[in-house]
Amino acid sequence: GSSGINAEYGVKHRDSRRPSSWREANITRSKQEALQILQGFIDQINGGASFAELAKENSDCSSASRGGDLGFFGRGQMQKPFEEATFGLQIDEMSGPVITDSGVHIILRTG
Secondary structure (H helix, E strand, C coil): CCCCEEEEEEECCCCCCCCCCCCCCCCCCCHHHHHHHHHHHHHHHHCCCCHHHHHHHHCCCHHHHHCCEEEECCCCCCCHHHHHHHHCCCCCCECCCEEECCEEEEEEECC
16 A cells, blocks of 8 residues: 655654754754654644644754655655554544654644
8 A cells, every 4th residue: 555645744853863954953952852842733733733834834854845745655665663654644634743763753644
């Protein structure tokens, strides 16, 4: 099965594989702080905010410029925890926090 089309919002921390992003050259927050930021994002989405708008402004991932859009990907292209979270989602469903080597993420299946 394919994963469909997904968007993500990522928060990096100092233990991330590459602790820098387009927003910050040197990320110093802890993983715990990154998870708190992610939870705030989830709360905003659940309150009716736009996933794409928030991702565009705040996500540490390079997909931010596209509103978090990852497009279409198949199995084996993403880190395992990320892939497993994605393949379990229904369309318009959002994952809980997903922890990978890159940071902490939330994934929204968009199609």
